[in-house]
Amino acid sequence: QVQLVESGGGLVQTGGSLRLSCAASGRTYGITMGWFRQAPGNQREFVAAITWNGRMSNYADSVKGRFTISRDNAKNTVYLQMNSLKPEDTAVYFCAADLWGAASTSQTNYETWGQGTQVTVSL
Numbered sequence: 677q678v679q680l681v682e683s684g685g686g687l688v689q690t691g692g693s694l695r696l697s698c699a700a701s702g703r704t705y706g707i708t709m710g711w712f713r714q715a716p717g718n719q720r721e722f723v724a725a726i727t728w729n730g731r732m733s734n735y736a737d738s739v740k741g742r743f744t745i746s747r748d749n750a751k752n753t754v755y756l757q758m759n760s761l762k763p764e765d766t767a768v769y770f771c772a773a774d775l776w777g778a779a780s781t782s783q784t785n786y787e788t789w790g791q792g793t794q795v796t797v798s799l
Contacts, residue, residue, distance in 0.1 A: 679701045680698055681701075681791070682770065683697050683699070685795045689759060693761065695757050696755065696758065698711075698753065699753050700752045700753070700794065706728050706734070707728055708725060710725035712769065712772060715768075723735070725777070727762040727777070728780065730746070730747055742759050744757040756771075765797050766795060767795060769793050770794060774787065
């Protein structure tokens with residue numbers, strides 16, 4: 677069983693940057709990690725994902741070229757570097773774990789979720 681804790685959220689101005697972290701504990705070998713987000717009144721949506729070995733990653737069209745997902749398996753941590761932030765990026769960001777997944781965009785593939793971290797982008 678893996679446990680996930682996100683951090684790094686906050687308030688930033690349009691065009692600014694933030695880096696989110698997701699620390700995993702418990703079994704982490706073979707775990708694909710994903711980031712999802714949910715804005716008020718909206719459904720949770722896929723943001724990015726990366727496989728266990730880092731060889732495959734996947735991004736939502738809305739964040740391609742602005743966000744970068746990476747992982748440090750020695751630290752059991754996954755990162756989401758967010759640049760050129762826009763007000764529409766405002767949401768609660770969740771990390772999620774998918775055992776032996778293929779960087780799926782579907783949240784139903786992810787078995788374990790963190791509690792979320794708030795990202796707010798002001799005008």
